[in-house]
Amino acid sequence: MKITLRQSLALAAALALLAAVPWLGSAYMTGVFTVCLIYAIWAMGWDFFSGLTGRENFGYPLFIGIGAYATGYLDANHGLSPWLGLFVAMGMSALLGLAIGFPTLRLKGPYFALATLAAAAIAQRMLLILWDITGGEEGIQGLTPLVLDTVRYYYLVLGVALASGAVLVGLSRSRWGLLLRAIRGDEASCQAAGINVTFYKIAALVISAVFAGLGGALYASYQMQVSPQIVSVLMLVAVVTMVYVGGIGSVYGAAGGAIVLSLLGEMLRSAGEYRLLVYALLLIVVIFFLRGGLVAPLWRRLGKGATP
Amino acid sequence: MTALLDIQGLTKRFGGLTAVQDMAFCVARGEILGILGPNGAGKTTLFNLLTGFIRPDAGRVLFNGQDLAGRTPAQVVNQGLARTFQLCRPFVGMSVVENAMVACYSPRGRATGEAPRERALRMLDDVGLAHKAETPAELLSYGDQRRLEIARALATDPLLLLLDEPFAGLGASEIEPLSALIRRLHAERGLSILIIEHKLREFMQLVQRVVAIDFGELIAIGDAQDIVRHPKVVEAYIGKTEADLATA
Numbered sequence: 001m002k003i004t005l006r007q008s009l010a011l012a013a014a015l016a017l018l019a020a021v022p023w024l025g026s027a028y029m030t031g032v033f034t035v036c037l038i039y040a041i042w043a044m045g046w047d048f049f050s051g052l053t054g055r056e057n058f059g060y061p062l063f064i065g066i067g068a069y070a071t072g073y074l075d076a077n078h079g080l081s082p083w084l085g086l087f088v089a090m091g092m093s094a095l096l097g098l099a100i101g102f103p104t105l106r107l108k109g110p111y112f113a114l115a116t117l118a119a120a121a122i123a124q125r126m127l128l129i130l131w132d133i134t135g136g137e138e139g140i141q142g143l144t145p146l147v148l149d150t151v152r153y154y155y156l157v158l159g160v161a162l163a164s165g166a167v168l169v170g171l172s173r174s175r176w177g178l179l180l181r182a183i184r185g186d187e188a189s190c191q192a193a194g195i196n197v198t199f200y201k202i203a204a205l206v207i208s209a210v211f212a213g214l215g216g217a218l219y220a221s222y223q224m225q226v227s228p229q230i231v232s233v234l235m236l237v238a239v240v241t242m243v244y245v246g247g248i249g250s251v252y253g254a255a256g257g258a259i260v261l262s263l264l265g266e267m268l269r270s271a272g273e274y275r276l277l278v279y280a281l282l283l284i285v286v287i288f289f290l291r292g293g294l295v296a297p298l299w300r301r302l303g304k305g306a307t308p
Numbered sequence: 309m310t311a312l313l314d315i316q317g318l319t320k321r322f323g324g325l326t327a328v329q330d331m332a333f334c335v336a337r338g339e340i341l342g343i344l345g346p347n348g349a350g351k352t353t354l355f356n357l358l359t360g361f362i363r364p365d366a367g368r369v370l371f372n373g374q375d376l377a378g379r380t381p382a383q384v385v386n387q388g389l390a391r392t393f394q395l396c397r398p399f400v401g402m403s404v405v406e407n408a409m410v411a412c413y414s415p416r417g418r419a420t421g422e423a424p425r426e427r428a429l430r431m432l433d434d435v436g437l438a439h440k441a442e443t444p445a446e447l448l449s450y451g452d453q454r455r456l457e458i459a460r461a462l463a464t465d466p467l468l469l470l471l472d473e474p475f476a477g478l479g480a481s482e483i484e485p486l487s488a489l490i491r492r493l494h495a496e497r498g499l500s501i502l503i504i505e506h507k508l509r510e511f512m513q514l515v516q517r518v519v520a521i522d523f524g525e526l527i528a529i530g531d532a533q534d535i536v537r538h539p540k541v542v543e544a545y546i547g548k549t550e551a552d553l554a555t556a
Contacts, residue, residue: 175413175424178402182410185399188361192393194385194414194464 022151036262037161043242043254045211051249054184059116065231067213068220072140082221093213097206139227247296256295317367327353329524340501342515350524360384386416390466396453398445405441411463431459451482471503
């Protein structure tokens, strides 16, 4: 798919705005945007598997959590460099993706969603039971940040988010995207077309998990701590809402959704706990009235009407 | 020359029901073989057994000299044995050409060395759907969905094509062109075809030999004209006379 002039202008403007955040806003806003870009990585990772194959992975916080906890544990107990921690986190999430992928592979629709949700619930309990490793409710404190300076950390996360987006959007527009959408359409037809459905489903789950773990490690190192909240249902609701608001199945829409909702969340900070209510209402509105989401249709509209 | 498909003692039971019982016959290279039998005779179960969608309880299937035991449906397709479904199953939300491209990405499709999109378009051209390449697949008419099913199967570069009731649900105006397409694929590509069909007139025009089955068992095999007069076949279609059968 080629991008039109208007689309490339819009993309350039968005990138310029993101690059200018540390100059335009306060240090606080830079921090908000850092977290929002980490959410963008998570949302794109979730959309790549769940949006394309149509299997809602409600255990996604588990993949985020294992990346964050792996890097946190190794940093706190063995002094592992957080840079190496990024790779360990991606490796651990990939392994967990394989471990969850094989048994849940044959499940469809709500069964897959429930199985993965159960896995996340078990994991959250395990974090408390294994308190001597995970720090229990307290989590693990005093982690080493990847870079100290807020502005440099922002640019690091921006770079990782852009690279993640390039990889995931690129994959979604390649053979991978086509075959994963075909799997969503009809698995038996896919097999009759000679496609190894098992391989593509598991590989896509592992790819999705790797980006969850990468974001998890970035998040833990940025917050300099990791706590059980990272595997909570709230995390899941936040990521899934971002994907739906952005436009499920488009991958780039998920990143847009993450930015829109993070900023909305920031504006509603004074509303405190009511923010969740706003999130839930927004999700309901999008699911009922804007099935394609907000960001992805906007991008497609930019592509239309211009000379090809 | 050995048979392309050699079925030996194939049996499948579902609980107390024996859906396919000790089935044995061969498909020669370049042949169009028909499978005839009343509803529930086990025809579709037989197709599912041949293509790896269900596992047999006994017997074996040799295809092109290879034993297909234990192979997944995708592996069977990549041996060169492709199928279509009785109920069309297009990939919803994808265009017609994207539907065909999926099969071009199968290992066997890619082994042709042809670029997937070009190959998909060529297959669509072959079945007469090239002008609808960008249409969403679910908007196709039933007849065109059947063509798409065939294009998708052809994209895997098959040696043997299994057609499960290709004319079911089609109007008279759609049946004749589809029948012509199947004959053309056979003539031009030398494609071997195994076909299940209820519409006897079209069926008799297409097939060279017929296997008649009832209650999962083979009751007769031979030339098409002889089979419809076979006493056991007539009995299986009880309530119908020979004349009804020939013109149904």
